[in-house]
Amino acid sequence: MSDKNNAIGVAIAGLGTVGVGVIRIIEKHTAMLEQRSGRTVEIVAVSARDRNRDRGVDLSSYAWVDDTTSLADHDGVDVVIELVGGSDGTALALARNTLKKGKAFVTANKALIAIHGKELAKLAEEHDSFLAFEAAVAGGIPILKALKEGLAGNQMSNLRGILNGTCNYILTRMENEGLGFEEVLADAQRLGYAEADPTFDVDGIDTAHKTAILAALAFGVEPDFAAIECEGIRAIASVDIDYARTLGYTIKLLGSVRRTETGIEQHVHPAMVPLETALANVSGATNAVQVYGDAVGETVYIGAGAGELPTASAVMADVVDYASGNNRPAFGVPSNELKKLIPVSSDEHVGSYYIRFRVIDELGKMAEITSVLRDSNVSIESMIQLGSAEDGGVYMVLTTHPIQGSAVHTAIEKLHAINEMKILDKPVVLRIAKV
Numbered sequence: 001m002s003d004k005n006n007a008i009g010v011a012i013a014g015l016g017t018v019g020v021g022v023i024r025i026i027e028k029h030t031a032m033l034e035q036r037s038g039r040t041v042e043i044v045a046v047s048a049r050d051r052n053r054d055r056g057v058d059l060s061s062y063a064w065v066d067d068t069t070s071l072a073d074h075d076g077v078d079v080v081i082e083l084v085g086g087s088d089g090t091a092l093a094l095a096r097n098t099l100k101k102g103k104a105f106v107t108a109n110k111a112l113i114a115i116h117g118k119e120l121a122k123l124a125e126e127h128d129s130f131l132a133f134e135a136a137v138a139g140g141i142p143i144l145k146a147l148k149e150g151l152a153g154n155q156m157s158n159l160r161g162i163l164n165g166t167c168n169y170i171l172t173r174m175e176n177e178g179l180g181f182e183e184v185l186a187d188a189q190r191l192g193y194a195e196a197d198p199t200f201d202v203d204g205i206d207t208a209h210k211t212a213i214l215a216a217l218a219f220g221v222e223p224d225f226a227a228i229e230c231e232g233i234r235a236i237a238s239v240d241i242d243y244a245r246t247l248g249y250t251i252k253l254l255g256s257v258r259r260t261e262t263g264i265e266q267h268v269h270p271a272m273v274p275l276e277t278a279l280a281n282v283s284g285a286t287n288a289v290q291v292y293g294d295a296v297g298e299t300v301y302i303g304a305g306a307g308e309l310p311t312a313s314a315v316m317a318d319v320v321d322y323a324s325g326n327n328r329p330a331f332g333v334p335s336n337e338l339k340k341l342i343p344v345s346s347d348e349h350v351g352s353y354y355i356r357f358r359v360i361d362e363l364g365k366m367a368e369i370t371s372v373l374r375d376s377n378v379s380i381e382s383m384i385q386l387g388s389a390e391d392g393g394v395y396m397v398l399t400t401h402p403i404q405g406s407a408v409h410t411a412i413e414k415l416h417a418i419n420e421m422k423i424l425d426k427p428v429v430l431r432i433a434k435v
Ligand SMILES: NC(=O)C1=CN([C@@H]2O[C@H](COP(=O)(O)OP(=O)(O)OC[C@H]3O[C@@H](n4cnc5c(N)ncnc54)[C@H](OP(=O)(O)O)[C@@H]3O)[C@@H](O)[C@H]2O)C=CC1
Pocket: 013, 014, 015, 016, 017, 018, 019, 047, 048, 049, 050, 051, 053, 068, 082, 083, 084, 085, 086, 090, 108, 109, 110, 135, 136, 139, 192, 193, 194, 195, 196, 305, 306, 307, 308, 311
């Protein structure tokens, strides 16, 4: 057993959902963590905004630090765990301060890492400190460790994931219970899945942060959040969910990264996922990541993507790595070897699409629309027109053969430009994620 000198001192910044989870695990599993890391893990200091808030855990034996950004300066602190959130402000100042002092910095903050990850990795290398962020992607699933260590012998070609528990929870309940978007979002917030600003979840930004981090680890490129084309789930209506079922799919918000001949394609978009695949069966706040490596083929990782204890579980994996001396470069390779990402636009993406129009129900409308699609090189695979839409007109739904994204975008623009088409609202265009 280790003695006091062998203990590592932990400071926790942020005592919300995840911060409290970390305290619970350290208090519950003190002996087990010591066996696994060879050192005692001791909380020495904590910090948040409101000192007097009841958080359901006893904080009286830990020092309270008012200035969160100075936590690394507190006596006995070896590791700072940042669970405040936000890409800048307190989180960034704390990260820089901690790493410059040669201390370990562990975070669940994907926004911070997606935007400042390279700078922080460089700081960690320069100051011989430790930087890890397992909890930042896919909550409790140890996907970063899998990419960095378990799949180290593979060149990755393709990766896609259900990376936002809130969106998957919303889509699942809309599908299973026929509930409305807002009602389900409120439940996700109550359960602690959602970000402080839930638009980050539903507009795909949170998924894009995670996708940028996955791209960096899987493809050895600099995390480049700004290069990600990002679309959320607001446009998905229950009619799309119903059509998806009819056609043999379910709708999931995916973060996708693919190596192409010209660069790295990384997009966030809702997609039709074939019902028979592993990803289609991932429901609620569960996350999943599917990775293709040249040696191993396909591997799939499924588990809780958000919430107090699942996220704290991933945080503790990093703390145990630090305590046991497993200090690998934060992105798997030294920061100066991360390549600049050459982004590939969704115009260049080749795949099948689902397109739903709401149009005035008139003789020949379908023929007019399909002629524009034909002239734009959109090759139709199947087409359905069923009854009237609730809000007037009729829905026309089609799926395409594999085509270039630019063909779909051009066709939609042309259809909009022709007023006589009488398209009643913006068509919904979803990728079909073939196996
Ligand atoms: N919730 C989840 O399931 C997951 C969250 N994450 C990430 O983990 C991090 C924490 O998330 P979560 O626990 O949900 O967030 P919460 O909103 O529940 O908690 C945030 C904590 O940070 C404190 N805080 C906020 N601003 C400041 C500030 N300026 N200075 C000091 N303390 C501050 C708050 O203090 P006070 O309580 O006093 O107001 C609160 O204790 C985020 O980066 C999030 O993206 C990652 C994976 C899953």
